[in-house]
Amino acid sequence: MKKLTGLILAAAVSTAALSQALADDWFPYDAAKIEPPFAADGKSVDVSYEPLPKAEKAWNICVSFPHMKDAYWLGVGYGVAEEAARLGVKMNIVEAGGYTELAKQISQIEDCVASGAEAVVIGAISYDGLNNLVSEVAKKGIPVVDVINGIGSPDLTAKSLVSFEVMGSKTGEYLAGKHPAGSEEVEVAWFPGPAGAGWVEAAHKGFMEAVKGSAIKVLEPKFGDTGKEVQLKLVEDALQANPNVRYVAGTAVTAEAAQGLIRERGLQGKVDLLAFYMTPGVYEGIKRGFILAAPADSMVIQGRIAVDQAVRALEKKDFIKHVGPKIFVVDPENVNTVPQTNILPPDDYKPVFSVN
Structure with missing residues (x-):
């Protein structure tokens, strides 16, 4: 089995250390679901998103990102790590190193699955380049959630993203x-x-x-x-x-x-x-x-929702297949009242690649 590149780039942290007091306060969150799911011309329907209170067991979830080189993906990473900790599941992030690294992303996800990942969350490098992989993973009965970037495969379990x-x-x-x-x-x-x-x-x-x-x-x-x-x-x-x-x-x-x-x-x-x-x-x-x-676009919440969707799919519970946080404009009128950790990573946040 190939080594999981970039899997442990930071020390694994305990659930207790990650789960901040504010973690429980992010929901309910104003969101929009797309009906029918995955349709390019689907209709947006307002919903109030509520995640599960806790997972039934410590599921093993693999999260794959194009990179963690900027504050945007750092924010998504913060969201998935915090939600994994809040739900009580195991989570590992692998990052391919950039948008030219499609082959590396595919290889990393294959390694995740081979090492026992029970669900996969993907921030895709390519809209269509991962379709064959998604089909193969889905055939094994492993839920695949598309976060942020969009994937063209009809075999996805769910999407957590905005337009x-x-x-x-x-x-x-x-x-x-x-x-x-x-x-x-x-x-x-x-x-x-x-x-x-x-x-x-x-x-x-x-x-x-x-x-x-x-x-x-x-x-x-x-x-x-x-x-x-x-x-x-x-x-x-x-x-x-x-x-x-x-x-x-x-x-x-x-x-x-x-x-x-x-x-x-x-x-x-x-x-x-x-x-x-x-x-x-x-x-x-x-x-x-x-x-x-x-x-x-509340990228932190997109990460949180993706983890919740994965857990719901694993536990055979109802979930919204295609949903994203409601987009709103931040200006001088509301900038001091919007909770910063819903829309951005905390100041000086260091990436956490593993939650146990």
């Missing part, structure tokens, strides 16, 4: 609400991210559709890599070419990178920043008044 199209749409709706049809036209510089990426195209579509019919004029979208230097240059060029820009909206990196530029140029209050997803940097920017708003 980036909705994330883009929520951002557009927020602006359209401030500048409805009939009010004075305002210009928005829009930076969706790297051209061709599925999540970027989805967010772009949602944003553009949401501002239709409002007083928002979206300038020609500027696509580019989510490196800080690339995004900063794009914003600089857009402000230079369009002195009447009222908003800069785009990726979290765009908003984070543009904060200093806006301050340096004395444009605070004249040009506001928005991101279409949440990161610790964006959250801090909103708290400090440098970023106006961003929708939260």
